[in-house]
Amino acid sequence: MRRRDFLKSTGLTAGVAATGLESVVAARRAPAFAQGTRLNILRWVDFVPACDVELKRQAGEASKALGAEVVFEFINANDLQPRITAAIQSGAGPDVIMMLHNWPHLYANGLVDVTDLGEWLGTEQGAYYAQSEAAAKDGRRWLALPHGIVGLQFAYRKSWLEEVGQTTWPKTLDELRQVGMKLKKKGKPIGQTLGHTFGDAPAWAYPLTWGFGGMEVDRTGKKVVLDGSATVEAVKFMQAFWKDACDEGGFAWDDTSNNRAFLSGEIAATLNGASIYIAAKRGADKIKDEKGESMVKDIQHGPIPNGPAGTYSYHVAFSHAVMRYGKNVKLAKDFLKWLHGKEQFAKWFEVAEGFSVGATKYWEQHAMWERVDPPMKIYRQAAAASRMIGYAGPPSARATEAYTKYIMVDMYAKACQGMKAEDAVKWAAGELGKIYG
Amino acid sequence: MLIERTWKRWVYFYIPLTVFVVGTLFPFYWMLITAIRPDAELYRSWRAATNTPFWTLQPTLEHFRDLMAKTTFPQWLWNTFFIAVASTAISLFCGLLAGYALARLRFPMAGALGTSIFVTYLVPPTLLFIPLANIIRTFQLGDTPWALILTYPTFLIPFCTWLLMGYFKTIPKELEECARIDGATRFGAMLRIIFPIAVPGILSAGIFAFTLSWNEFIYALVFLSSPEKKTVPVGVVSELIRGDIYFWGQLMAGALLGSIPVALVYSFFVEYYVTGLTGSVKG
Amino acid sequence: MNKPIAGGAGSAAGLEVVLPHPRTTQPQRLTRLLENERALAALLLAPAVVILGTFIAYPFIMGVWLSLSSTSVGNAGEFVGVKNFAKAWNDSIFRTAFGNTFFYTFWATLFKLTLGMWLALLLNRHFRGKRIVRASMLLPFIVPTVLSTFAWRWMFDPTFSVLNWLLFRADLITTKLPFLSDGTYGMWCAIVVNTWRGMPFFAITLLAGLQTINPDLHEASSLDGANGWKRFWYVTWPLLKPVTIVVVVFSVIQTFSDFQLIYVLTGGGPANSTHLLATYAYQVGVATGLLGEGAAISLFMLPVLFVVVWLQLRYLRRMEGA
Known part of the structure; x- marks a missing residue:
């Protein structure tokens, strides 16, 4: 795709979409799409299953409106990227695809410019979180429409921390590491993945x-x-932390492994989305602690503690991108x-119960936050504190490339497997050099 | 020398065979036990005294029910079956004709052509993947079963051709010549004399091709998108993996149910399969 | 063993499905044309050549072009010569993957061959329940790889491994073995799974080979004691060699370009220590979208495969000639 063609076609589609939107908004009635027109949307399989159920219900309403x-399609998040690549290269596939992290930058040339929608959402629902914007906005242009942010916090077992004399979540x-060391001695380590997986790593x-400070x-x-x-220093900390405090199975964990390990009482704490708490709550009759009580009462959340x-x-931004090859761009928008x-x-936000928060600050004021359980309140304003991968540079496809190659993750993994900290950092810097060079 | 002492027969035959059987089948037992285990048991700690990994006291069909009710599993099963049968039929048709030509007819470049058909088998699928996506767009096959029915033969035809070519070589030329003397055309002799004899070979090639199509994952993952058009491996993997519920029960239920049709095909044809291979490997 | 009656019925049914009836308005001219060996050959080869040409030859050329260009997802690239190949060769992860691929192929094939041969010899004897045992031995081969690999992953799970539980209960270990969370263990686990999956194919094909051997030698092919071993080595093995080489060729091709198993079992982790060329090419080309570099990595497989297969085929021909 040459730059000229690109500008031409995006300008064109944006124009078409704008008139389409006006008509819908003005008339509040179903626009006439050809009979049998179908809109396919590809999303991950939500870690809160009820969210997908709600989306399916909404799909029915949207079809009428x-x-x-x-039609929604939900697939395993680790399989999303191959699908996107193949869809763009073959020019066929879902009309709308959910993007994680800052993927919109990586696939920019395959996406429809949705600046009109991006501006509209920002006007209607207040200021975006910096994270939402970094993930989906390229300078002035919106590459995708921010949907939500999945916050990641430590979930931990209150009673287990108390057993080792820790009544509050560690500050630093x-x-x-000290707390983790005591816990690991008791066979209740902290769980953290260093595997190749999209979120927790x-x-x-x-x-x-x-x-x-790196x-x-x-x-x-x-x-x-x-x-x-x-x-x-960070890598050296990790080496010590891994040895002293972590479950060493974490090298092979994916995003689901720590949920499983936590819920069956194998680990004392793990960095994760709120899905552990939500699952424990919904399955309160099945998921018990060692005393036979529902585990959910013993779960609390805490942030990543202070470093020097x-x-x-890093909270994961989610957005929806309209694919350029799609034949129903206007409908998609x-x-x-x-x-x-x-x-x-x-409606969807309420079902998520804080697992996914809104893309803008507006949603911090939502009445749901008054109703949620105390452990969930930490997610209310969490999204504001997030940096984007590729820091301190501007959001770019290169940062995404470094992320998809798991360079930062592997730097820690190599070091924890015995490589010298300096060498691991050198290796990672070299790999980054190949990407940014 | 045919009379063996009992201990000898145990040491050299029964014990090794038992080890093989247990080793081969244990993962299936594991799938089954996971599929019928209630969720509450799957949440149990590794170290818990109540942990009974090898059996369950409250077997449940809940996972099978969920699989049937909450996903379109029966539809996936049908899709996979249809795609596997169609691509196998195409590959067998092509392989049968090409195999005969390469084994029996003399024409220029026969050797080179045979080699190049074989070499196509070597091309790594990861290389073809993106260009194939382009072709699928050109033919507008995206998200239709034909995207797979036409791409699977790329790795099935070389295999079928090679296997059947070997089989044809084992059939005596005289049979054909006799028929020709009796007035049969070359084509007629091929159709009425040679192909019927080659049925065991055709069956083994067909079974093998069917298995490979049933098994394929990566093309199916990217060339199909609608939930109701997926194949079993892709449907099970992409829709049953999620973070906070133990998907293992349904996943293993899906794996078991997904293997039954192929297992049936095999149990019917295993003897043919062996005899068919016997023919072709001789050549 | 082969029932002629059933075979005959099967053939009629099979032919109806597979072959079109040669009806034509001008039978004579067609007949004459078909008597010409060259014309007939061209006709018979056409379907295979068309399909392979469209779906392999063309994509292959495109793939080679991709490997020489800077194409990334959504962006048409420019010609960059062998830059992608050079980049891959200087890439530490690529070298690991390259080494792993050889290691994996060598050991997996060796295990499949020895265990498959042993199993074939056992299955070649007469015993009660022979049929059902033979059929059940094929099971690993017919379950979709991704699904059976998931079962194995569950058995190797870092936290819940049933194998660890077993060893732990038997007091053989005090801490869990890092099945998939250590690169070396991970590689061996992959080899075990590959062997489990591929051994039945070896066993059944070699069994087929054994059955072509004169039944008088049947008893000789059981491996009991030094005497039996000698008989196997001097009688059975030479006759079985051609079949074995063919099976090994196919297995090496499959194993060398294996993808699904590693993709499901470890995803190439931890820290890229279990990547094979196919999974690494996939990660670079398809997941990261660097199509050019991914294609280059895939192409590294081809010459290696070619050499291996060429050597094996040459060996086979020489033996046939002898």
């Missing part, structure tokens, strides 16, 4: 580096600055406007 059949990383690897690139996004004492350079998080609008999004 838009006059075209809306060192404190976390980077959500630990990146913030840990930032917490010690970063991948400088502000220009051109010079790799990873190889420095800050990153080495501060405390940071109408649908997104319907789905992301206050009325419909609120």
Whole structure:
């Protein structure tokens, strides 16, 4: 795709979509799409199954409202990227695809410009979180429409921490290591994945580096600055933390393994989305602790503790992208406007119970937060504290490439498997150099 | 020398055979036990005294029910079957004709052509994957079963051709020549004399091709998108993996149910399969 | 063993499905044409050549072009020469994957061959329940790989492994073995699963080979004691060699470009220590979207496969000639 063609076609589709939207909004009636028009939307299989049930229900309503059949497809999140690549290359596939992290930048040339929708959402629902914007906005252009953010916090067993004399969640990383050491001695380690998996692995690897002051690139996004004492310190911490406090099975864990391990009482704490708590709550009659009580009463959440350079998080941004090869671009945009609008999004948001929060600050004020259990309240404003991968550079496809190659994750994994911290950092910096160079 | 002492027969025959049988079948037992285990038991700690990994006291069909009710599993099963049968039929048809030509007819470049058909078997699928996606777009086959029915023969035809070519070589030329003397055409002799004799070979090639199609994952993952058009491996893997519920029960139920049709085919044809291979491997 | 009556019925049914009836308005001219060996050959080869040409030859050329270009997902690339190959060769992960692929192929094939041969010899004897045992031995081969590999992954699970539980209860270990969470263990686990899956194919094919051997030698093919071993080595093995080589060729091709098993079992982790060329090519090309680099990594497989197969086939021909 040459730049000229690209500009031409995006300009064209944006124009078409704008008129389409006006007509829907103005007339509030189903626009006439050809009989049998079908809109396919590809999303991950939600870690909160009820969310997918709600979306399927909404699909039925949307079909009536838009006059075209809306069909959701849910697949395992680790299989999303191959599907996107093949869809773009073959020019056929779902009309709308959910993007995680900052994938919109990686697939930018395959996506329809949705600046109109992005601006509309920002006006209707207040200021975006920086994370939402970094994930889906390329300078002035919106590549995808932010949907929500899945916050990641430590879930931990209150009573187990109390057993080792810890009544509050550790404030610093060192404190976390001390507590973890005591827990591991009792056979109740902390669980953290260092495997190749999309969410929990980077959500630990990146913030840990930032917490010690390390970063991948400088502000220009051109010079790799990873190889420095800050990153080495972070890796050294991780080596000690791994040995002293973590379940060493974590090398082979995917995003689901720690949920499983936590719920069956194998680990005392793990960095995760709220799905552990939500599952424990819904399965309160099945998921018991060792005393036979429902485990959910013993679960609390805490943030990633402070590092020497501060405390940071990486929360995963979700957005919906309209695919350029699609034949129903206008319909897709109408649908997104319907789905992301206050009325419909609120229904889905309430089902998620805080697992996914909104893309804008508006949703912090939602009445749901008054109703949720105390352990869930930490997710209310969590999204504001997130940095984007590829920090401190601007959001870019290169940051995504580094992420999909799991370079930061592997840096820690290599070190924990016995490589010298300095060498692991050097290796990672070298790999980043190949990407950014 | 045919009379063996009992202990000898045990040491050299029964014990090794038992080890093989147990080793081969244990994963299936494991699938079954996981599929009928209630969720509450799956949440039990590794170290718990009540942990009974090898059996369950409250077997349940809940996972099978969920699989049938909450996913479109029967539809996946049908899709997989249809795709496997169609691509096997195409590959057998092509392989049968090409195998005969390469084994029996003299024409220029016969050797080179045979080799190049074999070499196509070597091309790694990861290389073909993206260009194939382009072709599928050109022919507008995306998200239809034909995307798979036409791409699976790429790895099935070379195998079928090679296997049948070997089989044809074992059939004596005289049979054909006799028929020709009796007035049969070359084509007629092929059709009425040679092909019927080659049935065991055709069956083994067919069974093998069917298994490979049933098994395929990566093309099916990316070339199909609608939930109701998926095949069993893709449907089970992509829709049953989620974080906070133990999907293992349904996953294993799906694996078991997904293997039954092929297992049936095999149990009917295993003897033919062996005899068919016997023919072709001789050549 | 082969029932002629059943075979005959099967053939009629099979032919009806597979072959079109040669009806034509001008039978004579067609007949004459078909008597020409070259014309007939061209006709018979056409379907295979068309399908393979469209879905392999063309994509293959495209793939080679991709490997020489800087194409990434959604962006048409420019010609960059062998830059992608050079980049791959200097990439530490690629080298690991390259080494792993050889290691994996070698050991898995060796195990499949020895165990498959042993099983074939056992199955070649007469015993009660022979039929059912033979059929059940094929089971691992027919379950879709991804699904059976999931069962294995569940058995190797870092937290819940039933194998660890067993060893633990038997007091053989005090801490869990890191089945998939250690690179070396992970590789061996993959080899075990591959062997489990591929051995039945070896066993059944070799069994087929054994059955072509004169029945008088049947008893000789059982492996009992030093005497039996000698008989196997001097009588059975030479006759079985051609079949064995053919099976090994096919197995090496399959194993060398294996993808599904590693994809499901470890995803190439931990820290890229279990990547094979196919899974790494997939991760770079398809997951990361660097289509050019991914294609280059895939192409590294081809010459290696070619050499291996060529050597094996040459050996086979020489033996046939002898």
